[in-house]
Amino acid sequence: MNRIRHDGPLIIGGGLAGLSAALEAGPRPTLVVTPAPLLQACSSAWAQGGVAAALSAEDQPALHAADTASAGAGLVDPEAVRALTDDGRQTVEWLAALGAPFDRDADGGFAVSLEAAHSKARVARVGGDGAGRAILSALVASVRAAPHIEVWENGRLRALVQDATGRVRGAVIERDGRLVEVLAPAVVLATGGAGGLYARTTTPAALLGEGMALAWLAGAEILDPEFVQFHPTAIDVGVDPMPLATEALRGEGARLIDAHGDFLLGDAPDADLKARDIVARAVHQARAEGRGAYLDARAAVGAHFPDEFPAVFAACMHAGLDPRETPIPVAPGAHYHMGGIAAGLDGRTSLPGLFAVGECAATGVHGANRLASNSLLEAAAFGRRTGRAAGAEAGGEGRVVQAVVAPDLAPEALTALRVAMSDNVGVVRDAAGLTRALALMERLEQEARGALPVIAARLIAGAALERRESRGGHYRSDYPDTDADARHTRLSRAPVVAPAAVLAAE
Structure with missing residues (x-):
């Protein structure tokens, strides 16, 4: 080259x-x-x-x-x-x-x-x-x-x-x-970040954690990869990536409700302004129970929507939904690593x-x-x-x-990886789901050895399996308590330096 x-x-x-x-x-x-x-x-x-x-x-x-x-x-x-x-x-x-x-x-x-x-x-x-x-x-x-x-x-x-x-x-x-x-x-x-590793994400789908994967391959230390933040109000209208309904809407008084109009987190005025992991789990639970989850900004924003939140308004209208008149369907989406x-x-x-x-x-x-x-x-x-x-x-x-260039992951393999990450390494995790995800990654690794998205996903899922507690954005339904002592996850590998591959002096 x-x-x-x-x-x-x-x-x-x-x-x-x-x-x-x-x-x-x-x-x-x-x-x-x-x-x-x-x-x-x-x-x-x-x-x-x-x-x-x-x-x-x-x-x-x-x-x-x-x-x-x-x-x-x-x-x-x-x-x-x-x-x-x-x-x-x-x-x-x-x-x-x-x-x-x-x-x-x-x-x-x-x-x-x-x-x-x-x-x-x-x-x-x-x-x-x-x-x-x-x-x-x-x-x-x-x-x-x-x-x-x-x-x-x-x-x-x-x-x-x-x-x-x-x-x-x-x-x-x-x-x-x-x-x-x-x-x-x-x-x-x-x-x-690495939001594109998830099928439900608010970030550009091209962001697959490849920088982190290459740094790990080179021998750099990776810190706490299991902690992924899921935004609780990604707009659920079948678009990939999911449009985002900014948290500022809740700051202005918009409320999270289910299909029956009941508040997801209680009726206190600031109930919906808890930390994102708490709100995301409430939205996840409502959807899992079949109650649905919606962001209702009709009273808080209403007619002012086009001027005060033009990006959210445009995304809703593009999907055939007028947020001035109808609550916005929402779901947690991978948002920040x-x-x-x-x-x-x-x-x-x-x-x-x-x-x-x-x-x-x-x-x-x-x-x-x-x-x-x-x-x-x-x-x-x-x-x-x-x-x-x-x-x-x-x-x-x-x-x-000599630098080794990793192979690309086939589109169908990337789709399978993204679905597995959202289903098993998402808002709520457990050992069974994490193990299923890691088994899929092992199979994908055999098909495209060294593919960077698989490496990045394994760093996240593997660390999530090892962290047997719930803390911040990482929630384990099989380990719901938080340990008394906070500890970091630190991962690194020795770089593979092959003397036979040394090239001309710089």
Whole structure:
């Protein structure tokens, strides 16, 4: 395959985390590789809620940190949470300076909304439910104008390149059906989450955890992969991926009901604003019992729907449903992966030369359950930190090892995997279901050895089987209690370094 040398960070991923890193990596030459045009096929652009930060006079970063830790169910890293919440206002102001058109109050400050498990209104939104696309659009414009950044919008990550010591030296990228080996002093994985491994998901279906799988194959530590967040109000209208009904609707007073009109979580005004795992299980149970689950926004939003929540309104109308007059059918959908590649505040992983940021990374800020709208904050705040660190990384010398490109999974095999993940590794899990899912993955592995989606799915399901308790987004019906001592799952494998495959010196 062809080989090129790039004297700066190689960033894989064009979402908020990757582009934030690219902007901060300057003036070092930076190459951004994404498999689809910018603004397409990334979760950042689909985010509806906004950016959580202590922005009002009644709020403080310490309160934001406390809410984050409470949601994380004992597994958050206090230092990482402090860094994230302390960076909140500065990050929102940075995004605004780039052109992100946040909603403003009458005094010109950031308008903030309340979302579940937040003790204060602190979610900065754009146009009601359009934060992700608006914020990312501003970054895309800045990236295209930045002289130090080059973007490949048709490049797919196929393998990581290492030297004989295990240090990451670059990546194999597929462009127009051809493979090219890009050597770089730093590789930043900003490849997004793993929602596409599930048949019922709110994320782009192309997000299959492949960055996590490649990092694991290279020998990087994987942290807490079993923790997957399921959004309780994915719109259930037979669309893949499922459209999302933002949590902000419940913040405005929309209620979850069953087919009989009874409240799913009780009649208290804030009953539907519990942590997402609790709400998701209530929706799951109502559906499993045949009662159905619906989000009723008729009284809370009503005629204001087109102006206040245009994205949700458009999705409903496209499905032939008018949310001003009819409750919205909902179901839990795989929404966010709290686990992933273990990474520090500046994106450094356990492998020299490899950085990870955004949803593919596990920095310790989400623990067992992500607090709503913390993900965009993390992507931008830690993306900036990661870009600066990767931009300062020295190349060094090393002899690279032949990289092995994994086979693709056949479409019918991927469909079977996605169904098995939703049915057995979803909102409610047990040993029997997890074992069935792992048995399917074993068969798929025999058919396509080394297929990255299967590896990613096995990391999630295998860790879920081993965690014999319920905590945060991980609920075991056969182990419903939470252990007194919170423990992390840490997975790694020794990289396979074959001396016979060492190639020319860098």
